[in-house]
């Protein structure tokens with residue numbers, strides 16, 4: 001059946017009515033008014049910096065925290081009927097729309113949010129369920145224990161951190177945040193030019209008299225899986241192909257029974273031997 005233009009218009013109107021719900025003449029009345037009837041909601045915020053008692057306002061306005069998201073509430077507060085951006089309206093927002101609610105106040109996030117690999121899929125409240133009374137669907141786990149929290153979604157990494165050789169993230173000894181930023185671009189790739197690994201493995205940063213070119217410049221992930229591995233020392237491969245991927249021209253003195261790094265045991269750099277054989 002072809003839909004008639006009239007029917008489509010009617011459907012659009014219904015959608016518009018279901019979504020746009022604050023009357024034109026509604027004005028902002030302040031969170032204190034909302035709390036009179038919605039103390040169940042405001043109590044959730046009491047345990048966060050967003051508590052109504054802190055009286056945060058959208059910068060440059062007099063709009064308090066409840067109406068920042070729900071719109072001007074004077075008519076609603078009097079009539080106790082919808083007349084407000086309520087559940088249906090909120091459900092019509094996509095991920096970006098949900099994050100935009102937060103960035104009304106957290107304006108310093110707007111710029112770096114654009115380069116955030118999470119922006120398209122994950123909104124602020126998915127992670128900050130403790131700061132948003134409507135919570136997040138992502139995780140019931142304590143969000144400050146990143147190993148538990150981030151791996152609710154990042155299942156592949158959960159597998160890597162469960163491997164026999166691993167950084168002990170799930171055990172809480174180090175965090176995702178020790179290597180990844182949290183918001184924006186920094187989240188994406190760990191900045192290897194200011195090698196993050198050196199924060200903890202300082203002895204690998206040299207300087208060495210005989211550097212192993214690509215190593216000391218910080219390409220740790222050429223040989224190590226930073227999360228976890230089935231191979232000792234988090235190595236990506238348990239064979240000489242680890243070295244041959246770059247040194248394909250040195251097969252001349254290849255010794256079958258030995259690993260390259262049994263002889264070249266100063267693989268990260270040496271102060272005494274140009275062929276990296278002593279540390």
Ligand code: HEC
Nearest residue numbers: 031034035038041042045052065066069087090101102134
């Ligand atoms: C950052 C945005 C945001 C802020 C701030 C906020 N809300 Fe909400 N609120 C929402 C969203 C989103 C929903 C929809 C919840 C859902 O999808 O179930 C909602 C739902 C509601 C509901 C209906 C469902 C329920 O939980 O009872 C009430 C009532 C409500 N909010 C009141 C308040 C009050 C009062 C405040 C201030 C103390 C407040 N909200 C602050 C975003 C916000």
Ligand code: HEC
Nearest residue numbers: 033034036037066067070073076077080084085086087088
């Ligand atoms: C005089 C009491 C009263 C005041 C004041 C009041 N509300 Fe409500 N509100 C209600 C009632 C009653 C409902 C419908 C039942 C319910 O969900 O609790 C409601 C529902 C809501 C809903 C959900 C609407 C939906 O989609 O179902 C939101 C959101 C909301 N109120 C926000 C606010 C905000 C924001 C303020 C402050 C500007 C406020 N309320 C002030 C009584 C009040």
Ligand code: HEC
Nearest residue numbers: 049056057058064065068101102104105124125128131132
């Ligand atoms: C009405 C303004 C306003 C809105 C809307 C708002 N915030 Fe905030 N928020 C603040 C202010 C002000 C602070 C305290 C100063 C700071 O940390 O930036 C704060 C603090 C925080 C903190 C720090 C918590 C801590 O323990 O230090 C987080 C996280 C946060 N907000 C997340 C969010 C998220 C997520 C949303 C949307 C769901 C949101 N905020 C919506 C104003 C707001």
Ligand code: HEC
Nearest residue numbers: 099102103106109113118122123124127128143144182183
């Ligand atoms: C992938 C999860 C995730 C997303 C998405 C996310 N955050 Fe965060 N955010 C965190 C974590 C984890 C912390 C650190 C919390 C701690 O250590 O207490 C944090 C810290 C914060 C803080 C307090 C510290 C600081 O850096 O100022 C604010 C404010 C904040 N986030 C706001 C936001 C806003 C606004 C958004 C959406 C634009 C957002 N966050 C999206 C995980 C996330």
Ligand code: HEC
Nearest residue numbers: 117118121122126127138146149150153176177180187188
């Ligand atoms: C609600 C689910 C969810 C949570 C919680 C979450 N992420 Fe993500 N994350 C995603 C999605 C979806 C993507 C984009 C798709 C992809 O690349 O996997 C993503 C992308 C990423 C990327 C970029 C991956 C790439 O290939 O470029 C990193 C890094 C990342 N997340 C780290 C984290 C960290 C660290 C935390 C905890 C602070 C976290 N995530 C929490 C869902 C989540």
Ligand code: HEC
Nearest residue numbers: 146147150151154157167169174175176178179190221226
């Ligand atoms: C020891 C530092 C370190 C820790 C801890 C860490 N990561 Fe990573 N992560 C990296 C590096 C380095 C890369 C880039 C790997 C590459 O370039 O091959 C990366 C890449 C990623 C990617 C992109 C896809 C991939 O596997 O290459 C995701 C997603 C990710 N990490 C999520 C997480 C999550 C979630 C946690 C915590 C549970 C975490 N990481 C903890 C260093 C770390």
Ligand code: HEC
Nearest residue numbers: 167174178179196197199200201220221224226232233234
């Ligand atoms: C926040 C500190 C921290 C950061 C950042 C960090 N590591 Fe680690 N790393 C550790 C700790 C702690 C261990 C475990 C040492 C142990 O158990 O003996 C470890 C173990 C290792 C091991 C195995 C050592 C062994 O003897 O089995 C390798 C390889 C390694 N890290 C490489 C890296 C690489 C590559 C990076 C950067 C992507 C990195 N680390 C970043 C703290 C860190």
Ligand code: HEC
Nearest residue numbers: 197198201204214215216218219220222223233261265267
């Ligand atoms: C060319 C491959 C290669 C690169 C690149 C590399 N490593 Fe390694 N790394 C190894 C090998 C092979 C071992 C095991 C050596 C052994 O068992 O003596 C190892 C062992 C380690 C260990 C544990 C043993 C020890 O010596 O403390 C740490 C920690 C480590 N590497 C950190 C790093 C960091 C940080 C980087 C980046 C700056 C890095 N590695 C880059 C090959 C590499």
Ligand code: HEC
Nearest residue numbers: 212213214222242243245246247260261264267274275276
């Ligand atoms: C990502 C590429 C890469 C990987 C992987 C790599 N190397 Fe290298 N290596 C280099 C580069 C580049 C140089 C310096 C230029 C040259 O001599 O070829 C170098 C230099 C060396 C030297 C010193 C040569 C000299 O006399 O200057 C030795 C020995 C060496 N590597 C051994 C190894 C061993 C053992 C492994 C495996 C654990 C390994 N390399 C893995 C890139 C790599």
Ligand code: HEC
Nearest residue numbers: 240243244247250251253254255258259260261263264275
């Ligand atoms: C039995 C010990 C031993 C093993 C195993 C070994 N090497 Fe060597 N390698 C040496 C010695 C000794 C030298 C120094 C030769 C010299 O100074 O003339 C050397 C020199 C090198 C050099 C620098 C000179 C050149 O030939 O380019 C590279 C690069 C190198 N080895 C890479 C490797 C790689 C890659 C492997 C594994 C496939 C490997 N080595 C396995 C002992 C070993």
